[in-house]
Amino acid sequence: MTMKTLFLQPPSFDGFDGGAGSRYQAKREIKSFWFPTWLAQPAALLPDSTLIDAPPAKLTMADVLPHATTHQLLIIHTSTPSFANDVKVAEEFKKLNPAMMVGFIGAKVAVQPIESLERAPVLDFVCGNEFDFTIKEIAEGKPLPEVLGIWWRNGNGEIVKNEDRPLLMDMDELPFVVDVYKKHLKMEDYFIGYLKHPYISIYTGRGCKSHCTFCLWPQTVGGHKYRTRSTANVIAEVKRAIELFPNVQEIMFDDDTFTDNLPRAEEIARELGKLKISWSCNAKANVPYSTLKVLKENGLRLLLVGYESGNQQILHNIKKGLRVDVAKRFTADCHKLGIKIHGTFIAGLPGETQETLKETIEFAKEINPHTIQVSLAAPYPGTFLYNQAVQEGWLDVANAELIDDHGVQIAPLHYPHLSHKEIFDSVETLYREFYFRPSKILSILKEMALSPQMLVRRLREGLEFKAFLKERQETKLA
Structure with a gap:
């Protein structure tokens, strides 16, 4: 049994x-x-x-x-x-x-x-693995x-x-997860600041072709080959999600990099366009305008994009495989097409200095994604960054769990020229300089004025963000 x-x-x-x-x-x-x-x-x-x-x-x-x-x-x-x-x-x-x-x-x-x-x-x-x-x-x-x-x-x-299990290559062998969501979860409990609410997230594939030294999943459980479900299989689950959750406002495709296979991304987008559903996905900041246009015309609302840094040498150091000028052009193309971007940045990567932190702040303000997220560089076991940090002496044993006693993410890395505290404090600085600009404040107020739901959400998030800044100030004084 x-x-x-x-x-x-x-x-x-x-x-x-x-x-x-x-x-x-x-x-x-x-x-x-x-x-x-x-x-x-x-x-x-x-x-x-x-x-x-x-x-x-x-x-x-x-x-x-x-x-x-x-x-x-x-x-x-x-x-x-x-x-x-x-x-x-x-x-x-x-x-x-x-x-x-x-x-x-x-x-x-x-x-x-x-x-x-x-x-x-x-x-x-x-x-x-899997x-x-x-x-x-x-x-x-x-x-x-x-x-x-x-x-x-x-x-x-x-x-x-025991002997290793081979990675699954026929991803269509996996059953849909949305039926499990329906049976055991309450979709309204799940919310992400940059996604419409309520949303549903699913994977259309596993693995990522990029070799970023810090990224956990491809180096541990997913691998660097992008193994994908067929378009028909993906669309069938989207239709099932809409059937089970008729009030869903957005589908998020949570693949590490949905745009790793551009022809497939376009094919799925054209099928999604027939369903008239809003959708978002993870993307690398190098998608050509022609593909972006197809995605936008078929329901794409937002891209989650890992910029990480505005300094080219740091991008080389972490094997990002991305040029700053390409990222700028990609972002300009998204703005032109009306595609929103949630941009993610990381403070404290190898090569970071006070000067590169300022460079990233100016880069973020220049490209001006709709929203941003700033993380602290975290060397997870199993990643190239972890091995590098241990070898170079950038990671103290006391910080190897990556959180403090209250479960809050710390700045585990430090360098001879940049301390834990300087890296930790830079997160707040980047947030303040990006969001506390008149133009950004005005755009947020406009967004709230046009949508009652967004008004409620942004007010809640604003209170949480204020508490976040207060906590960081108290941490500095402690």
């Missing part, structure tokens, strides 16, 4: 923000919640399973612990910043049900499987020694590594 499986995004604590690799909950400048797609995908392979995403649903341990007695297999998606908390949650479940099998998935355990098992005796196994069919086989009772892609603890407590 198939084991009754619980896929759990554990309760955390208010304000937790471990950055881009910290599962899905992020406080940052405003609170955001992404759909737990990486848990929903294996859950879709097990129709009788349960998916609980505790943080957006505001569920406590008291709310979720009763499921320990009704389930036989617990799967938690962990991360470097959340690992310690996730282990405590697993221990509480095991206390109530000692017979429950517990497994962790995610980049953290994929790149540090032995260390993770040694730190957490409560774990029976951890998964590497784990969808791995979890399915375990739930269906396949003996652990026969399951590809896991590290597990045998009866003597010894850690055993």
Whole structure:
């Protein structure tokens, strides 16, 4: 018999923000919640399973612990910043049900499987790379020694590594996740500042062709080959999402870089255009005008673009594969076509100085995306940046968890010419100089005046942003 499986995004604590690799909950400048797609995908392979995403649903341990007695297999998606908390949650479940099998998935355990098992005796196994069919086989009772892609603890407590599981190449083999969303989640709980609300996010493929040294997912679980679902399969799930969630305002394609395959992006866009649905996606800042025009004419509203820095040498240092002048032209093309951009930047990358930070601020103001997000450079285990930071002495052991005792993202890197504090403080500076300009304030006020929904959202976000700035000021004084 198939084991009754619980896929759990554990309760955390208010304000937790471990950055881009910290599962899905992020406080940052405003609170955001992404759909737990990486848990929903294996859950879709097990129709009788349960998916609980505790943080957006505001569920406590008291709310979720009763499921320990009704389930036989617990799967938690962990991360470097959340690992310690996730282990405590697993221990509480095991206390109530000692017979429950517990497994962790995610980049953290994929790149540090032995260390993770040694730190957490409560774990029976951890998964590497893609784990969808791995979890399915375990739930269906396949003996652990026969399951590809896991590290597990045998009866003597010894850690055993099985043969690796090959990456899935036929992505159409995966069932839709939107049915799982409908069954277990409340879509209104999920909101992102730059997306329409309510939204739905899905993947049309996995992997990314770029080799950015800091980016977690391609270097750990996704790979650098962009493996995609067929256009027909993607459109079928979009239609299903619209059917299940008739009030959905936007579809977000959360592939690492949806524009890695331009002909396919255009093909999907033309089919989306027939559905008259607003959609957004991740893109690299080098998409040609001709493609942008096709996407815009067929419903594209916003692109999530990783600019990272306005300094060309830093972009070379992180192997971004992007020229600043190309990024400027791309952004100008988006403005011309009316495509909004949420631009992301990173403070503290290798080569960063006070001068390059100022250069990035001026670059951001010059290209003027609709909204921005500023992150602190985070060397996640398994990335080139992590190995580089350890080798060069840029990362202290005390900062290796990437968050402070309150779950807030820290500036883990430091350089001989740039301190932790200088990098940490630069985030607030960039935000203030970008948003507190008369032209930007006017555009936000205009946006609020034209949309009652946006008025409510921006007021809420404004209060959260004010609290964010206040917290940072208090951190400086501490």
